[in-house]
Amino acid sequence: MIRSVSRKLLFGGSSFRCNRLASTLAFVETNKEGSIVPSSLNALNAARGFNNDLVVVILGSNASKAASKLKSSIKCENLKKILVSTDEQFDNYLPEKVGPLLVNLLKDKEFTHFVTASSAVGKNVLPRIGALLDLQPICDITKIVDSKTFVRPIYAGNVISTVECTQAQKLIGIRASAFDPIAEGSSDTAVIEDIATVEGDSSSLQIEWENANLTESERPELSSASKVVAGGRALKDKATFEKLLTPLADVLHAGIGATRAAVDSGFCDNSLQIGQTGRVVAPDLYIAIGISGAIQHLAGMKDSKVIVAINNDPDAPIFKVADFGLQGDIYEIVPELTKKLEKL
Ligand SMILES: Cc1cc2nc3c(=O)[nH]c(=O)nc-3n(C[C@H](O)[C@H](O)[C@H](O)COP(=O)(O)OP(=O)(O)OC[C@H]3O[C@@H](n4cnc5c(N)ncnc54)[C@H](O)[C@@H]3O)c2cc1C
Structure with missing residues (x-):
């Protein structure tokens, strides 16, 4: 069961305030060295296109390091906050662990949009959040027409559909190859904030990360x-x-x-x-x-x-x-x- 927590618990002692203006929550992935995964930079560029306040969330043991790197490496005027949790239970992004935390962030209706790359992780996490919030996610978006209208391929790319989302909160997955990465530079005004883990949500789940059997290669990903x-x-x-x-x-x-x-x-x-x-x-x-x-x-x-x-x-x-x-x-x-x- 998802236990709702007070905002005070979720954001620790920080002074995160809900300003009731539209804003976007973007989920940014890191690799195990703490570098931002390239597809997340494309997703951030897409998220930036909504032209509202942008809050980024980075999870896992490398989150603080990655947040500092992100802040000093991208130019994004509307990036207001980077929320981090360095709890190692989020390493490997098991959706059962990550989902409840993101859901609690999204319960704050300040966020009108949730954006992730349609990566393996994004495709894993997005449907779970959708189910927990009873919202329909929209995956593999190749174009953002406006804040509620999106273009995405269906039937293996044979049909390009334009969908309008009437939900108050839009959960979207971005096809990274359809968007440029966000511009390089720095986002000096963005604040990095720690968020506390949502206690009790994931510890009761009978699921643990065992290992990953990945093909190592020197080649470009x-x-x-x-x-x-x-x-x-x-x-x-x-x-x-x-x-x-x-x-x-x-x-x-x-x-x-x-x-x-x-x-x-x-x-x-x-x-x-x-x-x-x-x-x-x-x-x-x-x-x-x-x-x-x-x-x-x-x-x-x-x-x-x-x-x-x-x-x-x-x-x-x-x-x-x-x-x-x-x-x-x-x-x-x-x-x-x-x-x-x-x-x-
Ligand atoms: C549900 C479903 C999902 C699928 N998903 C995918 C997918 O994700 N990705 C994918 O790739 N396929 C997918 N397929 C399979 C797809 O339908 C094709 O069978 C597959 O892409 C064919 O691969 P190919 O071009 O290597 O082989 P072939 O179709 O056999 O083509 C080989 C080509 O090589 C040429 N050739 C042969 N010898 C030479 C030579 N010496 N010099 C020059 N040319 C030569 C031939 O002229 C031929 O055009 C999927 C199929 C289904 C039903």
Whole structure:
């Protein structure tokens, strides 16, 4: 059961006051080193667009460090407060732990909007908050029309819907690739405040974080990489996938992605899958190698700024979305392209 707490408990001894003006609460994620996750910077830019007072909440053992970093690294005139809780129960952002705290913040009707990135964490947390507050969240927003009207893709990107939200509080998830990151600079007037944990809410939950089994890589993170080299079924096997794609990705300092066919065939880890049931990316440059361009794959990459497709089938659908198409054998074109780029 969610126990409501008085504002005094929630905000400790601080003097947080509800000014009854519209304001936005933005949830910012950090990685385990305490750096702000890039998609949160895009979400902050979207949140800033509401043009009302912005309050950021950062949770987990690194929250204080991250709050200071955020304050000194982004330029946001309407950023008024950064609320932090360094309680380690929030590390890893288990929604069962994070949800009750955010719900208590949102019970303050001062907040007309709650904004998070539609990241794995955001997608985990948002529905829980929606259920606890009996509000309908709106996910994967690609455009904010006004304070209650949002654009989001549905049916794997085949339909772009514009939705109007009549709820007093709007819970929204931002598709990070559709928004620029917030401008760099500093937000000197923002105040950093500690918030107390909501006692009793999560300690009774029979859920604990065990461990994370993540693929460590020196490469740029796929969702935020400015260049992505992606391979499909034509790569034949894991060894060929790596042999052909890695040198090209190295020379371009690009992230590596794949189609579901490539993932299902065991060419690479499933964290590299791009598409409807994988990651959504929108890099400056996307090179599709031996990828047919199935609608489910396009759903994850068609917003890339420049798309280059290499395929031996002139009728491959990928050419319809490509800015540059190279028709031919990937086993000839990719090594040649890599060699030429290495010489630049
Ligand atoms: C519910 C659902 C969800 C899905 N989600 C996703 C998703 O998230 N992401 C995703 O990618 N897919 C997804 N799929 C699968 C999707 O429908 C396609 O099957 C998949 O994207 C095809 O991958 P591919 O392009 O690698 O393979 P193929 O469609 O087999 O294409 C291979 C391409 O390589 C070309 N080729 C072959 N040899 C060479 C060569 N030597 N030189 C040059 N070109 C060559 C061929 O001409 C062909 O165009 C989903 C499907 C369903 C039903």
